[in-house]
Amino acid sequence: MMKLGVIGGGQLARMMIAPATELGIEIRVLAEEDGMSAAIAATATGDYRDVDTVLAFAKDVDVITFDHEHVPQSVLGALVHAGIAVHPGPGALRIAQDKLVMRATLAQIGAPQPDWAPASSRDDLQAFLDGHGGKAVVKTPRGGYDGKGVRVISAADEADDWFDAFAGEPILVEELVDFRRELAQQVARRPSGEMVPFVVVETVQRDGVCSEVFAPAPHASEREMEVAAEIAATIAEGLDVTGMLAVELFETVDGRLLVNELAMRPHNSGHWTQDGAVTSQFEQHVRAVLDLPLGSPELTAEAACMINILGGPQSGSMSDRFALAMADQPTAKIHTYGKAPRPGRKVGHVNATSDELEDAVYIARAAAASFA
Amino acid sequence: MMKLGVIGGGQLARMMIAPATELGIEIRVLAEEDGMSAAIAATATGDYRDVDTVLAFAKDVDVITFDHEHVPQSVLGALVHAGIAVHPGPGALRIAQDKLVMRATLAQIGAPQPDWAPASSRDDLQAFLDGHGGKAVVKTPRGGYDGKGVRVISAADEADDWFDAFAGEPILVEELVDFRRELAQQVARRPSGEMVPFVVVETVQRDGVCSEVFAPAPHASEREMEVAAEIAATIAEGLDVTGMLAVELFETVDGRLLVNELAMRPHNSGHWTQDGAVTSQFEQHVRAVLDLPLGSPELTAEAACMINILGGPQSGSMSDRFALAMADQPTAKIHTYGKAPRPGRKVGHVNATSDELEDAVYIARAAAASFA
Numbered sequence: 001m002m003k004l005g006v007i008g009g010g011q012l013a014r015m016m017i018a019p020a021t022e023l024g025i026e027i028r029v030l031a032e033e034d035g036m037s038a039a040i041a042a043t044a045t046g047d048y049r050d051v052d053t054v055l056a057f058a059k060d061v062d063v064i065t066f067d068h069e070h071v072p073q074s075v076l077g078a079l080v081h082a083g084i085a086v087h088p089g090p091g092a093l094r095i096a097q098d099k100l101v102m103r104a105t106l107a108q109i110g111a112p113q114p115d116w117a118p119a120s121s122r123d124d125l126q127a128f129l130d131g132h133g134g135k136a137v138v139k140t141p142r143g144g145y146d147g148k149g150v151r152v153i154s155a156a157d158e159a160d161d162w163f164d165a166f167a168g169e170p171i172l173v174e175e176l177v178d179f180r181r182e183l184a185q186q187v188a189r190r191p192s193g194e195m196v197p198f199v200v201v202e203t204v205q206r207d208g209v210c211s212e213v214f215a216p217a218p219h220a221s222e223r224e225m226e227v228a229a230e231i232a233a234t235i236a237e238g239l240d241v242t243g244m245l246a247v248e249l250f251e252t253v254d255g256r257l258l259v260n261e262l263a264m265r266p267h268n269s270g271h272w273t274q275d276g277a278v279t280s281q282f283e284q285h286v287r288a289v290l291d292l293p294l295g296s297p298e299l300t301a302e303a304a305c306m307i308n309i310l311g312g313p314q315s316g317s318m319s320d321r322f323a324l325a326m327a328d329q330p331t332a333k334i335h336t337y338g339k340a341p342r343p344g345r346k347v348g349h350v351n352a353t354s355d356e357l358e359d360a361v362y363i364a365r366a367a368a369a370s371f372a
Numbered sequence: 373m374m375k376l377g378v379i380g381g382g383q384l385a386r387m388m389i390a391p392a393t394e395l396g397i398e399i400r401v402l403a404e405e406d407g408m409s410a411a412i413a414a415t416a417t418g419d420y421r422d423v424d425t426v427l428a429f430a431k432d433v434d435v436i437t438f439d440h441e442h443v444p445q446s447v448l449g450a451l452v453h454a455g456i457a458v459h460p461g462p463g464a465l466r467i468a469q470d471k472l473v474m475r476a477t478l479a480q481i482g483a484p485q486p487d488w489a490p491a492s493s494r495d496d497l498q499a500f501l502d503g504h505g506g507k508a509v510v511k512t513p514r515g516g517y518d519g520k521g522v523r524v525i526s527a528a529d530e531a532d533d534w535f536d537a538f539a540g541e542p543i544l545v546e547e548l549v550d551f552r553r554e555l556a557q558q559v560a561r562r563p564s565g566e567m568v569p570f571v572v573v574e575t576v577q578r579d580g581v582c583s584e585v586f587a588p589a590p591h592a593s594e595r596e597m598e599v600a601a602e603i604a605a606t607i608a609e610g611l612d613v614t615g616m617l618a619v620e621l622f623e624t625v626d627g628r629l630l631v632n633e634l635a636m637r638p639h640n641s642g643h644w645t646q647d648g649a650v651t652s653q654f655e656q657h658v659r660a661v662l663d664l665p666l667g668s669p670e671l672t673a674e675a676a677c678m679i680n681i682l683g684g685p686q687s688g689s690m691s692d693r694f695a696l697a698m699a700d701q702p703t704a705k706i707h708t709y710g711k712a713p714r715p716g717r718k719v720g721h722v723n724a725t726s727d728e729l730e731d732a733v734y735i736a737r738a739a740a741a742s743f744a
Contacts, residue, residue, distance in 0.1 A: 294698075295703070326666075
């Protein structure tokens with residue numbers, strides 16, 4: 001039997017378990033601690049920053065992949081040196097791990113993106129603000145997620161704490177893009193080169209966290225869909241990404257697509273594929289990292305919608321609400337991650353499909369509301 | 373978190389893992405031995421006929437359900453006595469465990485079935501043969517599966533070995549039904565009474581083993597579909613079945629439906645629901661035994677097809693054929709059970725859906741053929 005090792009025990013690892021088990025691939029997880037989302041597949045518990053822990057975990061699997069992009073380059077290098085197949089590889093992950101490296105690399109391959117610059121001082125920020133109408137976005141190069149490490153500024157002193165924290169290393173400053181909406185384009189890529197895109201979707205963020213996803217992106221033209229897919233393919237190939245790549249895009253008020261963020265793993269913007277596509281992003285990731293032929297990304301209905309469950313019930317557990325949600329919406333597909341409710345925390349999501357997007361949205365929102 | 377305990381580590385337990393994990397229900401399996409199909413969820417290994425083993429496994433779960441119907445009544449009784457919720461319960465399982473009891477019970481509730489009788493001797497068989505054109509089917513009351521324990525006879529001495537083996541206990545003799553085809557009707561039923569049927573399907577058996585399933589059953593009239601669903605509902609309610617019930621039916625040459633066999637668990641005739649219905653039979657079983665509201669049984673396409681992989685490759689492992697099957701049929705949904713190939717053994721299946729049944733059949737057969 002093929003054996004897949006996943007570093008990290010969060011919900012993305014958890015959601016690889018179902019398709020791996022269905023296909024007949026043994027999945028093993030290195031979890032950070034006991035009782036994490038992917039606990040059922042956890043064959044080891046330990047620190048992913050510790051070389052010996054990771055090497056011991058990896059020695060008996062065919063391929064190593066990831067629940068997150070935070071494994072240090074030194075550990076990734078040791079895996080490769082030990083002859084272990086790692087997907088995505090250290091070279092690609094290095095770009096995902098540092099937003100300044102990402103911007104520089106995207107510039108090299110000609111991917112469309114907001115104006116950006118490294119900034120090491122107030123003077124650098126002031127110069128950028130002066131050139132961009134007095135507003136900008138600053139980002140810490142590393143350690144950000146779900147809106148953390150991102151700040152809109154209109155004065156050069158608003159990032160002083162980060163300059164202190166990063167001790168002279170530059171931070172990233174970007175143009176504040178005037179956008180109509182946010183989109184996400186996913187593509188799967190095998191080590192041997194085959195690429196298969198999913199359809200471009202619209203994503204809605206609330207407080208910097210993905211809240212809702214509509215697939216396909218409503219009112220997207222054929223041309224826009226092609227451009228989105230081309231951008232993702234260019235990046236996947238140019239950065240040698242293996243497995244799933246998500247490209248978060250701004251659709252500007254003048255109709256251009258600009259790359260906002262990258263994720264080299266299954267991504268929240270693709271959870272709809274679990275119930276709305278012939279092949280889910282999790283199955284596609286498993287296939288891709290094992291260098292197996294990719295599955296069909298076709299939708300199984302006209303439209304699909306994903307609504308995140310953020311926070312969960314104020315009292316009691318998620319499963320206390322199953323009866324309510326299931327009785328109310330028998331076609332809704334409920335996914336929860338085995339995590340305790342906590343304000344703002346991603347604890348689950350609901351998918352729905354229908355002939356009309358508005359029906360899918362109604363169903364998914366109604367079921368998700370049962371968990372509030 | 374809700375905890376579901378499954379007794380038996382075969383592929384039916386394995387296929388409950390994906391929906392339980394997606395919903396966010398902890399699933400624990402009592403496997404017969406290490407390395408079984410459901411090993412990833414096995415929290416205990418032992419003999420399901422041993423009361424202490426089963427009680428120890430069951431003490432920390434919310435509900436006990438089953439991969440098979442073979443747990444002895446004494447063990448089931450001990451579970452109930454210890455206050456553990458068991459679904460399906462001992463009363464229902466007793467009927468599934470003994471085909472003579474099943475026939476007598478179906479007669480009591482008026483379900484349509486072939487003529488039948490208990491037979492304790494050659495004389496009994498001769499009398500039945502005389503009354504039914506000189507041919508009949510004999511079945512051992514217990515221990516049969518996948519065509520084993522079933523024999524067509526035309527002479528009264530053809531069951532002598534079984535009379536010896538059953539030491540004076542009667543065996544079952546049935547009319548050899550002149551049928552057009554075989555159908556299967558599944559229904560889910562909660563302890564609190566809610567019932568949801570799936571659509572009736574056509575099943576094709578090869579050497580007594582389920583080989584192909586077509587959903588919905590082609591050319592079935594509305595009336596036939598209603599009758600099939602009514603028969604299953606009558607049985608589920610009459611026998612107090614909880615969880616999934618599968619009713620295997622003969623469609624006779626004169627258009628009647630007669631009950632052939634029952635299964636009180638997810639069933640091979642319902643594997644198509646994993647990829648062809650909004651709610652799979654495995655999710656529906658998990659919901660039903662936990663007394664959660666049942667999901668929609670709607671098809672996600674016009675037609676679905678399931679082809680069993682019987683035996684598997686003559687050399688090498690199942691996963692050696694993934695590349696071939698996946699490259700050939702990117703829309704096929706491949707399921708393998710982590711079992712070693714062996715002639716005739718059920719080692720996996722392929723599902724496909726399409727607007728036209730014949731397309732789904734082509735796709736599923738082609739992908740399954742890659743594993744031959």
